[in-house]
Amino acid sequence: MNRFVLSIRIWWRTLFDARVREQVAEVLTGKKLAIPAPTVPSLAPAPTQPPKPAPALKPPQRSEALTLLATLQREARLIDFLKESLTDYSDAQIGAAVRDIQRDAGKVLERLFKVRPISHQEEGTELQAPADAERYRLVGTVSGSAPYRGRLVHHGWEATLCEIPEWSGNSTAAKVIAPVEVELL
Numbered sequence: 166m167n168r169f170v171l172s173i174r175i176w177w178r179t180l181f182d183a184r185v186r187e188q189v190a191e192v193l194t195g196k197k198l199a200i201p202a203p204t205v206p207s208l209a210p211a212p213t214q215p216p217k218p219a220p221a222l223k224p225p226q227r228s229e230a231l232t233l234l235a236t237l238q239r240e241a242r243l244i245d246f247l248k249e250s251l252t253d254y255s256d257a258q259i260g261a262a263v264r265d266i267q268r269d270a271g272k273v274l275e276r277l278f279k280v281r282p283i284s285h286q287e288e289g290t291e292l293q294a295p296a297d298a299e300r301y302r303l304v305g306t307v308s309g310s311a312p313y314r315g316r317l318v319h320h321g322w323e324a325t326l327c328e329i330p331e332w333s334g335n336s337t338a339a340k341v342i343a344p345v346e347v348e349l350l
Contacts, residue, residue, distance in 0.1 A: 227332045227339045236277070236330065238343045241269035277328050283321035290317050 178185040237243040246266050251259055274280050283300055286292055294301045296311030300321065303313055334341075 226336075227334065229329045231340060231342060232329050232332045233277070235342045237270055237273055240273050241266050243270055244342065277326070277330075278324040279326040280322050281325050283323050284317060286317055286320070288317050288320060291315070292317050 175185075175189060179189050234244070238245070243266060246262060254262075284292070291314065293312040293314055294303065296313075300323075303315070304318060305315070307313065338344075
């Protein structure tokens with residue numbers, strides 16, 4: 166049944182579309198045929214002016230870094246914390262604030278990047294590091310050739326995912342990290 170419907174569709178398109186007719190003729194004969202396009206009577210009145218094409222709307226640009234920063238501010242209040250002077254607060258107050266910020270920022274990192282350690286060995290253990298400058302930074306005097314023997318100072322981090330939310334604002338808000346908040350009276 167599908168072949169029958171397809172053949173009717175091809176027949177109809179070749180009857181009224183010169184480009185399709187040429188393509189079908191090329192497929193059937195292996196050469197291009199010069200067939201003039203037929204005139205098809207139209208029931209609709211002829212337009213007085215051709216319709217203007219809609220202008221292509223270019224979405225406003227915004228850096229993914231700003232989108233990430235806005236997400237960390239919105240969900241963890243990270244910028245508020247970093248820009249706040251801590252001289253008037255006790256260590257206990259700062260510790261309580263940091264605990265919330267760390268928890269909430271960690272959730273953002275997990276959701277957007279799924280950050281994982283590169284090495285699963287404990288810091289301080291001896292290991293052999295390959296010559297992979299992108300994943301291993303050798304600290305100290307480097308001599309000889311890989312693999313290098315050393316002590317793990319930091320396990321490193323890598324993202325196993327990168328899903329920055331797509332920004333959909335307008336051009337006036339492209340650099341806004343957090344809008345002004347006004348509590349109405």
